[in-house]
Amino acid sequence: MADAKTQEQALLELRNRIDGIDERIGQLISERARCAQEVAEVKNASAEGRALYYRPEREAQVLRKVMERNEGPLSNEELARLFREIMSACLALEQPVKVAYLGPEGTFTQQAALKHFGQSAVSLPFSAIDEVFREVEAGAVNYGVVPVENSTEGVVSHTLDNFMSSNLKICGEVELRVHHNLLVSDVTNVNSISRIYSHGQSLAQCRKWLDSHYPKAERVAVSSNAEAARRLKGEWNAAAIAPAKAAEIYGLNILAEKIEDQPDNSTRFLIIGTQVVPASGHDKTSILVAMRNQPGALHNLLEPFHRHEIDLTRVETRPSRTGVWTYVFFVDFNGHMDDPVIRATLDEVSSRVADLKVLGSYPKAVL
Amino acid sequence: MADAKTQEQALLELRNRIDGIDERIGQLISERARCAQEVAEVKNASAEGRALYYRPEREAQVLRKVMERNEGPLSNEELARLFREIMSACLALEQPVKVAYLGPEGTFTQQAALKHFGQSAVSLPFSAIDEVFREVEAGAVNYGVVPVENSTEGVVSHTLDNFMSSNLKICGEVELRVHHNLLVSDVTNVNSISRIYSHGQSLAQCRKWLDSHYPKAERVAVSSNAEAARRLKGEWNAAAIAPAKAAEIYGLNILAEKIEDQPDNSTRFLIIGTQVVPASGHDKTSILVAMRNQPGALHNLLEPFHRHEIDLTRVETRPSRTGVWTYVFFVDFNGHMDDPVIRATLDEVSSRVADLKVLGSYPKAVL
Numbered sequence: 001m002a003d004a005k006t007q008e009q010a011l012l013e014l015r016n017r018i019d020g021i022d023e024r025i026g027q028l029i030s031e032r033a034r035c036a037q038e039v040a041e042v043k044n045a046s047a048e049g050r051a052l053y054y055r056p057e058r059e060a061q062v063l064r065k066v067m068e069r070n071e072g073p074l075s076n077e078e079l080a081r082l083f084r085e086i087m088s089a090c091l092a093l094e095q096p097v098k099v100a101y102l103g104p105e106g107t108f109t110q111q112a113a114l115k116h117f118g119q120s121a122v123s124l125p126f127s128a129i130d131e132v133f134r135e136v137e138a139g140a141v142n143y144g145v146v147p148v149e150n151s152t153e154g155v156v157s158h159t160l161d162n163f164m165s166s167n168l169k170i171c172g173e174v175e176l177r178v179h180h181n182l183l184v185s186d187v188t189n190v191n192s193i194s195r196i197y198s199h200g201q202s203l204a205q206c207r208k209w210l211d212s213h214y215p216k217a218e219r220v221a222v223s224s225n226a227e228a229a230r231r232l233k234g235e236w237n238a239a240a241i242a243p244a245k246a247a248e249i250y251g252l253n254i255l256a257e258k259i260e261d262q263p264d265n266s267t268r269f270l271i272i273g274t275q276v277v278p279a280s281g282h283d284k285t286s287i288l289v290a291m292r293n294q295p296g297a298l299h300n301l302l303e304p305f306h307r308h309e310i311d312l313t314r315v316e317t318r319p320s321r322t323g324v325w326t327y328v329f330f331v332d333f334n335g336h337m338d339d340p341v342i343r344a345t346l347d348e349v350s351s352r353v354a355d356l357k358v359l360g361s362y363p364k365a366v367l
Numbered sequence: 368m369a370d371a372k373t374q375e376q377a378l379l380e381l382r383n384r385i386d387g388i389d390e391r392i393g394q395l396i397s398e399r400a401r402c403a404q405e406v407a408e409v410k411n412a413s414a415e416g417r418a419l420y421y422r423p424e425r426e427a428q429v430l431r432k433v434m435e436r437n438e439g440p441l442s443n444e445e446l447a448r449l450f451r452e453i454m455s456a457c458l459a460l461e462q463p464v465k466v467a468y469l470g471p472e473g474t475f476t477q478q479a480a481l482k483h484f485g486q487s488a489v490s491l492p493f494s495a496i497d498e499v500f501r502e503v504e505a506g507a508v509n510y511g512v513v514p515v516e517n518s519t520e521g522v523v524s525h526t527l528d529n530f531m532s533s534n535l536k537i538c539g540e541v542e543l544r545v546h547h548n549l550l551v552s553d554v555t556n557v558n559s560i561s562r563i564y565s566h567g568q569s570l571a572q573c574r575k576w577l578d579s580h581y582p583k584a585e586r587v588a589v590s591s592n593a594e595a596a597r598r599l600k601g602e603w604n605a606a607a608i609a610p611a612k613a614a615e616i617y618g619l620n621i622l623a624e625k626i627e628d629q630p631d632n633s634t635r636f637l638i639i640g641t642q643v644v645p646a647s648g649h650d651k652t653s654i655l656v657a658m659r660n661q662p663g664a665l666h667n668l669l670e671p672f673h674r675h676e677i678d679l680t681r682v683e684t685r686p687s688r689t690g691v692w693t694y695v696f697f698v699d700f701n702g703h704m705d706d707p708v709i710r711a712t713l714d715e716v717s718s719r720v721a722d723l724k725v726l727g728s729y730p731k732a733v734l
Contacts, residue, residue, distance in 0.1 A: 010409045021399045032388045042377045078456045089445045122612045127590040223494040245489045
């Protein structure tokens with residue numbers, strides 16, 4: 001009983017401490033919101049206009065500082081998530097950010113929009129990528145969120161194609177980690193897997209992977225991935241395709257990660273808008289280059305980047321839709337247009353190609 | 368130029384202030400997380416067990432205090448949402464709360480689970496209400512989230528029926544506000560609406576309402592509710608079924624709210640678990656009563672509540688599945704089992720009925 005009393009006392013003291021902390025957190029969040037209101041007032045008094053309440057480079061800087069200062073125990077990812085929500089709430093007070101995304105609701109693109117803009121943004125699903133572009137161009141929303149890269153299919157070409165005919169800028173990028181996993185109850189039975197449970201849709205999304213890795217295993221469609229994971233309890237020769245959190249709940253082992261081969265598993269998204277985003281300190285630039293198909297053309301295009309030691313992060317080739325040029329290249333590299341070296345490099349590249357369009361410089365995805 | 372400079376200076380100062388505030392918020396959140404770790408350590412040293420890291424009554428108290436102290440400019444709802452996420456992150460540090468919900472992903476029940484437990488909880492969708500019950504009973508998850516009441520169909524009887532054969536307790540409730548709206552560009556043209564746009568599914572979900580209010584209007588299915596709202600711009604005699612945020616984005620007027628007649632629009636959810644939740648100060652109790660069908664039975668059952676001035680919030684009648692009794696009543700009322708008046712009342716009720724089962728006392732939904 002004495003121990004119980006001590007424990008109760010200890011808990012009471014801790015809870016009082018937490019209450020005190022919460023009071024201060026609440027005060028500070030309110031103070032932050034008032035500062036955000038003042039920022040809006042200052043901006044309203046100028047020609048800078050309404051659309052610029054949300055500053056991607058500023059948000060990226062805030063999040064990076066939050067993570068640099070973080071000494072735990074929360075992970076950088078968790079702390080950044082909390083600050084995104086705090087910023088989202090403060091921003092919505094003046095004028096909620098309006099966002100169009102490739103729907104329907106419940107898709108990864110919606111998750112990306114929520115992750116980037118927070119729950120306080122006003123977001124609406126659209127059923128095609130060009131509809132999202134159109135909404136942003138028409139000014140009905142401030143930003144659009146579209147998938148651009150996916151773990152199994154590579155680039156989402158429809159998004160890139162839209163940039164050929166649009167004047168929209170890339171204002172940011174978002175990365176999501178969403179994957180299918182193969183779970184087993186006991187890793188020592190890996191070679192005897194004769195049955196694989198999952199929701200029918202997940203089985204279909206991993207068909208090619210299953211064909212090559214477990215061609216002989218029976219595939220059993222069950223009502224949900226959770227149900228699949230649950231079934232493993234009693235069956236030592238079975239596996240399940242399910243999210244990693246199912247492994248946590250049922251105490252299972254992840255035998256293989258990222259086994260999906262379906263195009264729906266988008267993992268990188270672009271924020272599109274009309275805004276030219278200043279440098280945040282860790283930025284990326286995307287350009288679109290049109291050039292004739294001639295020997296050494298791509299080498300000729302990329303050489304200045306190499307010479308100036310600019311780090312290319314991605315090169316995509318697309319057939320031109322206009323027919324005027326033979327090829328269109330999408331090139332991503334580290335750095336911001338404000339950097340004189342980048343500017344000089346692009347001037348050089350520009351002289352070698354039929355056309356060069358800067359799609360935008362924007363902060364690298366913050367976690 | 369002088370003005371621009373002053374403005375820039377003002378913004379710089381405000382941003383420095385915000386940086387300072389963010390630094391303190393970050394420190395306090397970390398401190399709160401360390402306190403939560405200490406709470407876990409104290410609890411681990413005792414017999415209280417692992418399942419009780421999450422305390423519904425404590426969370427409700429914290430949120431109510433947060434709202435009481437709130438002096439703006441953020442709304443209580445926004446501030447409570449931020450604190451839910453902070454608590455969720457702190458809790459997940461020790462042991463993430465594991466939650467089963469009625470899926471699939473993207474449904475209102477998932478939204479309810481996320482709203483209540485925050486993004487840091489580990490949640491899994493199940494395809495039937497009794498599967499959710501089973502998971503919680505088996506101990507695979509700490510809590511389940513199931514719909515119990517919906518704006519158009521009343522009670523979700525399958526959830527109530529599950530309580531007849533289960534020993535699970537109700538540990539909390541969640542309310543969501545998700546509705547269909549009829550939007551128009553100009554409220555003066557209400558009587559001349561000849562066309563109503565929406566996604567096919569939404570048109571179906573509001574069919575009865577449309578039949579009775581706009582029987583003659585043509586219903587046009589378009590690719591999304593957002594597309595429907597967008598179309599109104601050029602058409603003065605049209606309306607759209609869309610979420611309220613579409614009105615905000617397109618500058619439309621909400622002519623009618625909550626026009627859905629489909630069972631999927633659940634608005635109240637129960638948190639089920641094995642935990643007996645202590646009083647939070649603003650609580651509700653749910654009981655299940657079995658009784659024979661005889662004249663005045665229901666009056667006889669409810670009379671003690673009336674006499675003791677206990678506020679009934681809901682009474683539902685269900686046929687008994689066992690056949691032993693003719694009727695089963697689900698009764699919700701304000702107050703907690705720890706209250707001697709409530710206890711005395713239930714003793715009285717108990718003597719008048721064939722069987723009485725307390726499903727749980729739990730904090731009223733916090734926003």
